[in-house]
Amino acid sequence: MGRITVAVMVSLWVIPISIIVNRIVPHPYMDEIFHIPQAQEYCRGNFRIWDPMITTPPGLYHLSLAYVASLFPGMYCVKSISTFSHVCSTAILRSFNGVLAVICSILVYEIITHLRPALDKRKATLYAVVLALYPLHWFFTFLYYTDVASLTVVLAMYLACLKKNYLFSALLGALSVVVRQTNIIWMLFVACTGVIDIALVHPRVNMKADDFHESIRNSGSPTPKKSITGESKLRKRKFGAGVRTDDHSTPIISVSSTARMSSGLVEEFQNLLLTSWYLKWELLSSFCPFFLVLVAFGAFVHWNGSVVLGAKEAHVVSPHFAQIMYFSLIASLAMAPWHFSLGQASDMFWSFWENRPFSFFQGIMALAAVFLSVHFFSIAHPYLLADNRHYPFYLWRKVINGHWSMQYLLVPLYVYSWCSIFNILGKAQRKIWVLAYFLASAAALIPAPLIEFRYYTIPFFLLVLHSPTDDAGSWLLMGIVYLAINAFTMAMFLYRPFHWQHEPGIQRFIW
Numbered sequence: 001m002g003r004i005t006v007a008v009m010v011s012l013w014v015i016p017i018s019i020i021v022n023r024i025v026p027h028p029y030m031d032e033i034f035h036i037p038q039a040q041e042y043c044r045g046n047f048r049i050w051d052p053m054i055t056t057p058p059g060l061y062h063l064s065l066a067y068v069a070s071l072f073p074g075m076y077c078v079k080s081i082s083t084f085s086h087v088c089s090t091a092i093l094r095s096f097n098g099v100l101a102v103i104c105s106i107l108v109y110e111i112i113t114h115l116r117p118a119l120d121k122r123k124a125t126l127y128a129v130v131l132a133l134y135p136l137h138w139f140f141t142f143l144y145y146t147d148v149a150s151l152t153v154v155l156a157m158y159l160a161c162l163k164k165n166y167l168f169s170a171l172l173g174a175l176s177v178v179v180r181q182t183n184i185i186w187m188l189f190v191a192c193t194g195v196i197d198i199a200l201v202h203p204r205v206n207m208k209a210d211d212f213h214e215s216i217r218n219s220g221s222p223t224p225k226k227s228i229t230g231e232s233k234l235r236k237r238k239f240g241a242g243v244r245t246d247d248h249s250t251p252i253i254s255v256s257s258t259a260r261m262s263s264g265l266v267e268e269f270q271n272l273l274l275t276s277w278y279l280k281w282e283l284l285s286s287f288c289p290f291f292l293v294l295v296a297f298g299a300f301v302h303w304n305g306s307v308v309l310g311a312k313e314a315h316v317v318s319p320h321f322a323q324i325m326y327f328s329l330i331a332s333l334a335m336a337p338w339h340f341s342l343g344q345a346s347d348m349f350w351s352f353w354e355n356r357p358f359s360f361f362q363g364i365m366a367l368a369a370v371f372l373s374v375h376f377f378s379i380a381h382p383y384l385l386a387d388n389r390h391y392p393f394y395l396w397r398k399v400i401n402g403h404w405s406m407q408y409l410l411v412p413l414y415v416y417s418w419c420s421i422f423n424i425l426g427k428a429q430r431k432i433w434v435l436a437y438f439l440a441s442a443a444a445l446i447p448a449p450l451i452e453f454r455y456y457t458i459p460f461f462l463l464v465l466h467s468p469t470d471d472a473g474s475w476l477l478m479g480i481v482y483l484a485i486n487a488f489t490m491a492m493f494l495y496r497p498f499h500w501q502h503e504p505g506i507q508r509f510i511w
Helices: 003-024 032-043 059-077 090-115 121-132 135-142 147-162 166-179 183-201 209-219 265-278 280-304 322-334 342-354 358-376 382-386 391-400 411-426 431-445 453-465 472-495
Strands: 498-500 503-507
Touching: 003 090, 003 121, 003 135, 003 472, 032 059, 032 090, 059 090, 059 147, 059 166, 090 121, 090 135, 090 147, 090 453, 121 135, 121 472, 135 147, 135 453, 135 472, 147 166, 147 183, 147 453, 166 183, 166 280, 183 265, 183 280, 183 431, 183 453, 265 280, 265 431, 322 358, 322 411, 322 431, 322 453, 342 358, 342 411, 358 411, 382 391, 411 431, 431 453
Parallel strands: none
Antiparallel strands: 498 503
């Protein structure tokens, strides 16, 4: 059981369903009407032609061009095509996402085994296959959208960083930004995790924090001794069932020790600053390529006048704070066996009770913040209100906006979802890592005025990959639910078409 098994299992549904989709929907649909003609222009060598309605950079088209070039010799030899541009058919371009979906599943397997080397390979295979079935990722495997390519490159970037190949990771980060510009956020997140990994998980210096502060008091400046330890040696603490660390992963804290993390967020941040200062030249040399990509991105935004390329008036950056609330609920529901179980609810309740009265204050502040976000920063984008082909249209119309009170009745669910996410991540990750994840998710989602569930795919994958969820039964249940959702959405897409009176053509339901 391993990466080959994962690739074969994913291919078992990618190939036949791709054939069915291309037979029933042979022509470009929805956003494909922009992406496919643009890719075909690139196949003809017309690199100066650009559709002004396309908002993302041309990274997908360049990758597709390389994919098509790899197919051309074989197809030409069997005389199935006569010219290079003929290879860029709708079916061929869609098949590129199918190939990327297989690669993506292998990357997920590699990340899981890297983060958790003690995990049984059969379980790692199961987890990778179930994640490949995640409905938002699964559905767009069969269409020519940027989502699968974006996720694949981001995961490849993250895996390279985990393996300490920072230059290659930064190059993949640049590629991810060229595929979808908001991936600059995830490139910065990956760089942050790399810094945390070096500074805290794999310390290089050997000095106690008390000695550090003593040296400041005595001399006015820090005087290092032989070396500095990271957090694990600055202030040692004992856990109920211990902490396991290794050369490949962040500490894995047992469930029984979740009530007491090794240190507070402030202490972790102080330790990070301390060790980062003493490792500044190593960090600078390792992560300078990431900084160069960031500078190049900033120059692009300044030159372009916006983050998006086309249709700028419809994609204006907006303070859509409710978006991060929608993500928390969707992500928790997608991991319902863990977030909405009696065990999780009990764990959160006792954690809340043991930390009173401070936890009561935190809860009130969280409820107030979410209430204000929902009341003042819920955006109903014109695309959301006008397009009944998308499922978010019905979610907004029938649930969120079904009654004026519904958006406020959902506030406790939003708060519970984020608290549950923090609780589960806190069992395996440092607090500063959890904070970095939350900030990255917020930075990637809040500026987006349109509710699109596919925007949640990257933060969802990172959430699942770093959650200590080892119950195979829950994974199987989650996989069965994903299969049911996928069967429903694909059946609706293929076999329940409808027509608009004001526009010709067949319309289909889509995420």
